Amino acid sequence: MKSNLTTLGPKADKDTVRRSNLSLVLRAVRDEGDREATRAGVAARVGLTRAAVSSLVEQLLDSGFLTESGKTFSGQAGRPGTALKVARTGPAGLGVEVNIDYVSVCVVDLAGTGRVRLTEHLDNRGAPPAEVLARAAGIAARTLDSAAEQELFPVGVALALPGLVSGGAVRQAPNLGWNQVPAEELFAASLAALRPGRPELPVSSENEANLAALAELWFGGLDEVRSFLYLTGEIGVGGALVIDGELLRGAHGFAGEIGHVVVDADGPECRCGSRGCLEQYAGQSALLRAAGVEETGRGSGVAELERRSRAGDERAVAAVAEAGRMLGRVLSGAVNLLDPDAVVLGGIYRGLMPWLSGPADEELTGRVVSGLWSRSCGRLRASSVAGDAARGAAALVMQDVLADPAAYAAKAAG
Amino acid sequence: MKSNLTTLGPKADKDTVRRSNLSLVLRAVRDEGDREATRAGVAARVGLTRAAVSSLVEQLLDSGFLTESGKTFSGQAGRPGTALKVARTGPAGLGVEVNIDYVSVCVVDLAGTGRVRLTEHLDNRGAPPAEVLARAAGIAARTLDSAAEQELFPVGVALALPGLVSGGAVRQAPNLGWNQVPAEELFAASLAALRPGRPELPVSSENEANLAALAELWFGGLDEVRSFLYLTGEIGVGGALVIDGELLRGAHGFAGEIGHVVVDADGPECRCGSRGCLEQYAGQSALLRAAGVEETGRGSGVAELERRSRAGDERAVAAVAEAGRMLGRVLSGAVNLLDPDAVVLGGIYRGLMPWLSGPADEELTGRVVSGLWSRSCGRLRASSVAGDAARGAAALVMQDVLADPAAYAAKAAG
Numbered sequence: 001m002k003s004n005l006t007t008l009g010p011k012a013d014k015d016t017v018r019r020s021n022l023s024l025v026l027r028a029v030r031d032e033g034d035r036e037a038t039r040a041g042v043a044a045r046v047g048l049t050r051a052a053v054s055s056l057v058e059q060l061l062d063s064g065f066l067t068e069s070g071k072t073f074s075g076q077a078g079r080p081g082t083a084l085k086v087a088r089t090g091p092a093g094l095g096v097e098v099n100i101d102y103v104s105v106c107v108v109d110l111a112g113t114g115r116v117r118l119t120e121h122l123d124n125r126g127a128p129p130a131e132v133l134a135r136a137a138g139i140a141a142r143t144l145d146s147a148a149e150q151e152l153f154p155v156g157v158a159l160a161l162p163g164l165v166s167g168g169a170v171r172q173a174p175n176l177g178w179n180q181v182p183a184e185e186l187f188a189a190s191l192a193a194l195r196p197g198r199p200e201l202p203v204s205s206e207n208e209a210n211l212a213a214l215a216e217l218w219f220g221g222l223d224e225v226r227s228f229l230y231l232t233g234e235i236g237v238g239g240a241l242v243i244d245g246e247l248l249r250g251a252h253g254f255a256g257e258i259g260h261v262v263v264d265a266d267g268p269e270c271r272c273g274s275r276g277c278l279e280q281y282a283g284q285s286a287l288l289r290a291a292g293v294e295e296t297g298r299g300s301g302v303a304e305l306e307r308r309s310r311a312g313d314e315r316a317v318a319a320v321a322e323a324g325r326m327l328g329r330v331l332s333g334a335v336n337l338l339d340p341d342a343v344v345l346g347g348i349y350r351g352l353m354p355w356l357s358g359p360a361d362e363e364l365t366g367r368v369v370s371g372l373w374s375r376s377c378g379r380l381r382a383s384s385v386a387g388d389a390a391r392g393a394a395a396l397v398m399q400d401v402l403a404d405p406a407a408y409a410a411k412a413a414g
Numbered sequence: 415m416k417s418n419l420t421t422l423g424p425k426a427d428k429d430t431v432r433r434s435n436l437s438l439v440l441r442a443v444r445d446e447g448d449r450e451a452t453r454a455g456v457a458a459r460v461g462l463t464r465a466a467v468s469s470l471v472e473q474l475l476d477s478g479f480l481t482e483s484g485k486t487f488s489g490q491a492g493r494p495g496t497a498l499k500v501a502r503t504g505p506a507g508l509g510v511e512v513n514i515d516y517v518s519v520c521v522v523d524l525a526g527t528g529r530v531r532l533t534e535h536l537d538n539r540g541a542p543p544a545e546v547l548a549r550a551a552g553i554a555a556r557t558l559d560s561a562a563e564q565e566l567f568p569v570g571v572a573l574a575l576p577g578l579v580s581g582g583a584v585r586q587a588p589n590l591g592w593n594q595v596p597a598e599e600l601f602a603a604s605l606a607a608l609r610p611g612r613p614e615l616p617v618s619s620e621n622e623a624n625l626a627a628l629a630e631l632w633f634g635g636l637d638e639v640r641s642f643l644y645l646t647g648e649i650g651v652g653g654a655l656v657i658d659g660e661l662l663r664g665a666h667g668f669a670g671e672i673g674h675v676v677v678d679a680d681g682p683e684c685r686c687g688s689r690g691c692l693e694q695y696a697g698q699s700a701l702l703r704a705a706g707v708e709e710t711g712r713g714s715g716v717a718e719l720e721r722r723s724r725a726g727d728e729r730a731v732a733a734v735a736e737a738g739r740m741l742g743r744v745l746s747g748a749v750n751l752l753d754p755d756a757v758v759l760g761g762i763y764r765g766l767m768p769w770l771s772g773p774a775d776e777e778l779t780g781r782v783v784s785g786l787w788s789r790s791c792g793r794l795r796a797s798s799v800a801g802d803a804a805r806g807a808a809a810l811v812m813q814d815v816l817a818d819p820a821a822y823a824a825k826a827a828g
Contacts (some may be wrong), residue, residue: 038610164784250753251641260783261747271602274781333675339664369674370578372666
């Protein structure tokens with residue numbers, strides 16, 4: 001029995017109700033996307049009176065969250081309304097993905113659209129964490145300059161980081177060689193030093209696979225899929241769980257580590273300290289090694305593997321198929337545990353799907369106990385291009401704005 | 415971005431608010447348990463005025479949900495209040511667990527206390543499903559008679575069933591040999607035939623491990639543990655996931671099937687159609703076979719295994735340790751995926767914990783990537799006696815009553 005005590009109505013004071021309703025109206029307009037939103041349409045959707053919605057819309061127009069344009073004819077009685085849209089300028093979110101061999105920074109607007117993107121490929125394994133984060137801050141500062149030219153003013157930064165992320169720090173990221181790195185603090189200090197005299201932006205952080213999964217959920221066109229497992233093949237194998245449209249973070253923020261589920265208890269040693277983890281069978285290095293492909297520069301190995309698979313190279317196809325079987329085996333356990341709508345594969349798996357998905361689906365079909373998995377069920381799918389961690393991070397910042405626009409009204413002007 | 419549109423205040427009409435507040439006050443009194451609840455204390459806790467709470471309490475007293483007795487001195491100013499308690503008579507919940515070798519029926523009152531229990535040991539594998547459910551209905555009918563003598567009147571029945579349960583049916587329960595059995599319908603018809611002229615009780619159903627996990631959550635004294643994996647060793651290995659105090663049912667209602675996570679892809683065939691499932695290593699039959707213990711009658715094998723383990727019988731201890739290692743291996747993957755607060759072991763594992771938990775903890779310690787598992791962390795624990803499926807089922811029925819007592823006011827008199 002849930003014993004959380006919540007009260008309806010009587011205790012919610014007027015200001016709280018109005019702020020909540022501002023958010024409701026702003027999100028209703030945002031959800032219409034490119035369709036025309038009118039005051040009457042919004043009122044019908046959110047269940048408030050037309051008069052109440054008009055007053056809320058005025059406030060959102062005044063503070064720069066909404067714009068209106070032209071006349072629209074709804075086909076209903078009454079005078080024509082004007083079309084409402086969320087503003088393309090004003091408050092924005094900044095997402096910064098720091099990964100093994102690149103930093104990618106993204107600015108999204110209120111609609112969630114990516115408006116500025118700056119990616120630099122560099123090897124982050126060689127440098128001390130503080131230096132990597134200072135570089136990332138430099139890239140972020142340049143991105144902020146571009147955003148300002150478009151009159152977009154981020155109200156916060158979210159960092160997308162590999163490994164175990166909690167309390168503002170990277171607890172452990174074996175593939176970067178990071179241990180107990182206070183990432184938020186280091187990044188914030190570097191960014192502040194680059195922007196003297198400007199207000200400091202609040203910095204948050206989250207595991208990169210979690211943020212990529214959120215981006216997939218929000219922008220990936222998943223339609224009815226509300227619960228899914230997200231796997232991303234990189235140098236490590238990252239994972240995230242979305243359950244009923246919400247990220248499952250776990251009791252300590254460490255959920256989703258599917259790369260370290262055991263495939264073979266006596267298998268090869270893993271950097272995490274265990275043996276026979278999925279990463280040792282389906283991670284990028286294992287896959288390239290099995291296929292006999294040498295990594296000569298960033299991304300070149302995976303491109304070569306795709307090329308050889310397409311050309312029907314036996315060793316390449318066999319290596320990808322074996323990785324698919326191992327993925328399928330571990331995924332069958334995860335599906336038996338969680339019963340999700342779908343499994344989404346991102347990272348290097350996206351391009352390898354033609355050779356990977358058959359063997360993976362075969363394992364799943366044979367091992368999912370509900371009988372609700374078949375080779376043609378379409379539940380194993382490639383991630384969309386939208387599912388990237390930097391955009392997810394930027395959009396996460398915007399969630400706070402959408403949840404309480406009044407708190408950000410002053411900042412909307414930049 | 416969550417786009418569920420919810421409105422605060424303005425749309426909630428007075429009746430809805432009052433019904434919600436009745437629930438709030440009833441749950442607040444229930445949560446006080448054996449401590450004294452007063453109108454003033456409840457008002458402070460739920461954040462309503464003393465006058466509002468008094469009016470709600472009167473209604474709950476009138477309709478038999480609350481009783482009051484004696485004077486209590488709160489130590490605060492004002493006249494002494496009277497002590498409020500939830501009624502020990504009136505609306506109740508009926509839970510019926512149908513398992514491989516027993517049927518257990520339980521009645522709980524508003525406080526969640528088990529008040530009547532009737533268990534019959536019988537082998538349900540031999541009989542057709544309709545016959546098993548008719549027997550269960552007979553046991554339920556006798557339990558209802560006992561409940562009526564205590565002036566407890568169940569307002570609904572929840573069935574706790576093994577296997578894959580959804581839409582009122584058992585889709586598949588390999589260990590019972592059931593396939594597509596419309597359990598709710600069969601049970602309801604049998605119960606109605608046994609109680610001619612009495613109003614029919616609504617029947618719901620749920621997987622038994624799910625209900626045992628809920629009972630563990632509600633009555634197991636888990637304190638701060640809000641997210642846990644629940645495993646129950648029986649003839650099958652059942653499982654359930656509780657995340658933030660809520661059961662995770664999955665997209666089709668089939669989550670928690672940890673018994674069918676792969677341990678060894680080429681291992682022995684499992685009844686589910688796959689190979690090398692956990693059940694083949696840590697289920698009751700595998701465990702008894704490995705220990706060289708013969709099953710001579712219901713429960714005798716497990717009792718003998720416990721006896722031999724306690725006596726230091728090498729083969730028994732080794733078999734339990736090996737099962738513990740396999741459990742630990744699969745659990746490490748589940749912990750890496752879900753990052754729960756704890757893992758709770760029930761069923762036959764409860765009694766075997768002294769020989770099981772060490773080897774399981776060792777695997778977990780070596781394989782949980784967060785580093786947040788150690789042999790002495792206390793996160794692997796035995797279930798409490800409270801964690802039984804029949805009580806969970808009965809308490810689930812009561813959730814509906816607690817959520818909207820007004821809807822059950824007429825029935826409270828029986």
